[in-house]
Amino acid sequence: MDARKPKVAFVTGITGQDGAYLAEFLLRKGYIVHGLKRRSSLFNTDRIDHLYQDPHLSQRNFILHYGDLTDSSNLIRIIQEAQPDEIYNLAAQSHVKVSFDAPEYTANADGIGALRILDAVRLLGLTQKTRIYQASTSELYGLVQEVPQRETTPFYPRSPYAVAKLYGYWITVNYREAYNMYACNGILFNHESPVRGETFVTRKITRAVAKIALGLQDKLYLGNLSAKRDWGHAKDYVEAMWLILQQEQPEDFVIATGITTTVRDFVRMAFAELGIEVEFSGKNEAEKGVIIDRDEERLAALDIPAENVKLGQTVVKIDPRYFRPTEVDLLVGDPSKAKAKLGWEPKYTLPMLVSEMVDSDLQLMRKEEYLKRGGFTTLNYFE
Numbered sequence: 001m002d003a004r005k006p007k008v009a010f011v012t013g014i015t016g017q018d019g020a021y022l023a024e025f026l027l028r029k030g031y032i033v034h035g036l037k038r039r040s041s042l043f044n045t046d047r048i049d050h051l052y053q054d055p056h057l058s059q060r061n062f063i064l065h066y067g068d069l070t071d072s073s074n075l076i077r078i079i080q081e082a083q084p085d086e087i088y089n090l091a092a093q094s095h096v097k098v099s100f101d102a103p104e105y106t107a108n109a110d111g112i113g114a115l116r117i118l119d120a121v122r123l124l125g126l127t128q129k130t131r132i133y134q135a136s137t138s139e140l141y142g143l144v145q146e147v148p149q150r151e152t153t154p155f156y157p158r159s160p161y162a163v164a165k166l167y168g169y170w171i172t173v174n175y176r177e178a179y180n181m182y183a184c185n186g187i188l189f190n191h192e193s194p195v196r197g198e199t200f201v202t203r204k205i206t207r208a209v210a211k212i213a214l215g216l217q218d219k220l221y222l223g224n225l226s227a228k229r230d231w232g233h234a235k236d237y238v239e240a241m242w243l244i245l246q247q248e249q250p251e252d253f254v255i256a257t258g259i260t261t262t263v264r265d266f267v268r269m270a271f272a273e274l275g276i277e278v279e280f281s282g283k284n285e286a287e288k289g290v291i292i293d294r295d296e297e298r299l300a301a302l303d304i305p306a307e308n309v310k311l312g313q314t315v316v317k318i319d320p321r322y323f324r325p326t327e328v329d330l331l332v333g334d335p336s337k338a339k340a341k342l343g344w345e346p347k348y349t350l351p352m353l354v355s356e357m358v359d360s361d362l363q364l365m366r367k368e369e370y371l372k373r374g375g376f377t378t379l380n381y382f383e
């Protein structure tokens, strides 16, 4: 490879949480970044708008292409045009609960989509040039077989999403072995950030906590509070994706923090960030979270009116619509291979992540509050 020539990356799912962080990361490293963007009736580029470059510029290092993972011909065309050194296949219908509602589409995008990328590279004769990262997931482990979960732990997927991703995982391994391609799976455990999609549980919680504190919402409705997840920060995890593609040999890696926490404790931590103590009582669908204490100094410092935070106020209730037909109860990863071979370790702790997410949502909701006070109503989605 010519040392003066910038590397070229093609990122699918560039408008998503990870795509946005990865694009920033690669641009900082001097890459030319091509991204796949779906056509939608409204703008869907909020997370990458700050990276946008006028298409009329003669020199660009950030280039978006319309396309879809369900359309082989457009993938072949874009890959042929971009001639990427690295492809990061991050695009997916990534919501586990939604995959029960749209199983066939999820299989097409998340399973066959991975095949389309691999096969495009093969058909274009790029197997020895282009390295491929496949966004695999801890959801593959599903029903607990071994704790902590590592690269050798057997898979037992528990949702149409996870089953589709299982295909993506094995087709990546198969193309690596069959065609001697540099194609790897990153088996990433949950990772979050202030730009996490609003319907994933962490962001749903941090948004609601901010709204409740500002008097914009009464309660937060959740599903299974006992599920345990190994939560990290997306910023750390995109670095791991890149490292996985910089090794001598292509291999699969677990990326995780090694620490697991219940959804219930995540809720407690998020309220505590604003000086609000919440205690849970009751069982199953009758479980609820009630404010039992408040730190008035902290509230005052954050300019949160104390009347929005009443002792005895129920702020969390269970809504069974958020239960899943089959649940993944416990995820906790063992990142020791990544540490040993990639030199990767997370820089963020869970308290740092919660703090960043709550602070960011508090700022965002202050804007909403301002609009509301001015008589401009905004839409409320609670999913």
Ligand code: NDP
Residues within 6 Å of the ligand: 012, 013, 014, 015, 016, 017, 018, 019, 036, 037, 038, 040, 044, 067, 068, 069, 070, 089, 090, 091, 092, 093, 094, 095, 109, 135, 136, 137, 138, 187, 188, 189, 190, 191, 192, 197
């Ligand atoms: P997001 O849901 O935030 O982003 C998904 C991206 O995929 C969006 O850009 C979306 O476009 C795009 N997309 C969805 N369907 C298609 C399609 N048919 N064709 C083209 N693009 C499509 O996910 P994350 O950033 O959180 O996750 C990135 C990847 O990593 C996903 O594959 C996910 O399954 C996987 N993963 C995520 C983990 C996590 O904790 N975040 C953990 C392990 C794996 P649009 O913006 O238009 O909707």
Ligand code: GDR
Residues within 6 Å of the ligand: 094, 095, 096, 097, 136, 137, 138, 139, 188, 189, 190, 191, 199, 200, 201, 202, 204, 221, 222, 223, 224, 225, 227, 228, 229, 263, 322, 323, 324, 327, 328, 383
């Ligand atoms: P997950 O993330 O399914 O692990 O998939 P999500 O945040 O959706 O759920 C985590 C856990 O929280 C429980 N839960 C709720 N979840 C949502 N979304 N909404 C609720 O109201 C709610 N109440 C409780 C869930 O049942 C679950 O146990 C994420 C996605 O990013 C996948 O794409 C990725 O592969 C995996 O993480 C690793």
